[in-house]
Amino acid sequence: MEKIDIPIIDLSVKKRHMLIDEMVKACEEFGFFKVINHGVSMEVVQKMEDACLSFFSLPSCEKEKEKEEFGYGIRNIGCNGDIGEVEYLLLHANVNSNDTSQRVTSTCHKDRRQYLRSKMNEYVKVVRKLTCEILDMLGEGLGVPDKEIFSKLVRQKDNDSLLRFNFYPVDQIENSPQSRVGFGEHSDPQILTLLRSNNVAGLQIRSIDSTWVPVSPDPNAFFVNVGDTLEALTNGRLVSVRHRAMKDSYCSTRLSTVYFAAPPLHTLISPLPETITLHRPRLYQSFTWEEFKKTMYSLKLGSDRLVLFALPHE
Numbered sequence: 001m002e003k004i005d006i007p008i009i010d011l012s013v014k015k016r017h018m019l020i021d022e023m024v025k026a027c028e029e030f031g032f033f034k035v036i037n038h039g040v041s042m043e044v045v046q047k048m049e050d051a052c053l054s055f056f057s058l059p060s061c062e063k064e065k066e067k068e069e070f071g072y073g074i075r076n077i078g079c080n081g082d083i084g085e086v087e088y089l090l091l092h093a094n095v096n097s098n099d100t101s102q103r104v105t106s107t108c109h110k111d112r113r114q115y116l117r118s119k120m121n122e123y124v125k126v127v128r129k130l131t132c133e134i135l136d137m138l139g140e141g142l143g144v145p146d147k148e149i150f151s152k153l154v155r156q157k158d159n160d161s162l163l164r165f166n167f168y169p170v171d172q173i174e175n176s177p178q179s180r181v182g183f184g185e186h187s188d189p190q191i192l193t194l195l196r197s198n199n200v201a202g203l204q205i206r207s208i209d210s211t212w213v214p215v216s217p218d219p220n221a222f223f224v225n226v227g228d229t230l231e232a233l234t235n236g237r238l239v240s241v242r243h244r245a246m247k248d249s250y251c252s253t254r255l256s257t258v259y260f261a262a263p264p265l266h267t268l269i270s271p272l273p274e275t276i277t278l279h280r281p282r283l284y285q286s287f288t289w290e291e292f293k294k295t296m297y298s299l300k301l302g303s304d305r306l307v308l309f310a311l312p313h314e
């Protein structure tokens with residue numbers, strides 16, 4: 001295990017130019033950084049987290065009923081045979097969609113669903129705002145003419161962003177190995193990911209020299225991952241980070257909450273002209289987010305998807 005300092009961006013610091021430079025540098029070197037003093041209401045976070053923990057503590061038969069509505073899953077990640085030591089909810093983070101009020105269901109289910117959904121929607125609103133602030137700072141730092149070029153994609157009404165809750169329970173089995181992979185190595189396919197967790201360790205990022213770097217938990221912070229799509233949009237200048245989550249058998253239950261900011265399906269992803277230079281010729285062909293998504297779902301969790309869109313070298 002390597003000891004490296006994860007870049008920390010303190011949004012309460014007034015010198016915006018300095019912050020922007022540090023943020024761009026972190027995305028170039030690691031594709032990852034931690035944000036503190038972000039201004040997101042901890043009350044919103046806490047209520048959403050409590051509602052999720054109550055959900056995960058329900059009996060299995062109750063949770064299984066939420067496959068369709070909340071994308072409940074256990075152990076199976078995606079549909080290509082990846083297995084994790086994790087239970088999760090995976091749903092669209094589009095606050096306008098999924099009105100459950102018309103569905104025929106018992107009052108108890110309906111109340112629980114509506115409460116969970118409302119806490120999630122409140123969370124999405126605040127986390128999307130923070131995501132857009134970060135994307136605007138990156139746009140400014142890269143010197144693109146329209147600094148809102150990235151955030152505009154995420155603000156679109158039909159954006160394809162997702163919200164995921166990963167629940168890593170404590171092992172009930174005696175003598176199970178001390179530390180196992182809970183969620184396998186991968187990069188996130190979208191533009192930007194904002195991840196937070198309770199105060200339990202688990203997240204690791206892979207550094208340039210391929211060693212795993214543990215990220216200390218900080219429930220007051222957000223961790224930001226550059227996704228494959230931002231790597232493609234910036235012609236490989238900002239790099240998508242490979243990461244995984246470990247599960248420690250003797251530790252406490254871990255809950256991570258992950259917001260994946262994505263553009264609308266029809267969006268054409270092409271490297272921005274400002275990122276194509278003599279020293280860095282164009283790396284990727286253009287593709288729509290829909291095409292990329294189709295490819296990603298046909299592949300395993302740990303696959304390198306961007307390589308399939310790389311242009312041949314001269």
Ligand SMILES: C=C1C[C@]23C[C@@]1(O)CC[C@H]2[C@@]12CC[C@H](O)[C@@](C)(C(=O)O1)[C@H]2[C@@H]3C(=O)O
Nearest residue numbers: 077078079082188189296297298299300301
């Ligand atoms: C195995 C898979 C799960 C995944 C879709 C995929 O085919 C490859 C990418 C995976 C991933 C990783 C980051 C996110 O957790 C996720 C929701 C995403 O957008 O891409 C998952 C997908 C999933 O669990 O459906």
Ligand SMILES: O=C(O)CCC(=O)C(=O)O
Nearest residue numbers: 164166183203245256258
């Ligand atoms: O649980 C974590 O910390 C990581 C989860 C993750 O990488 C994901 O959901 O894509």
Ligand SMILES: [Fe+2]
Nearest residue numbers: 186187188243
């Ligand atoms: Fe991830």
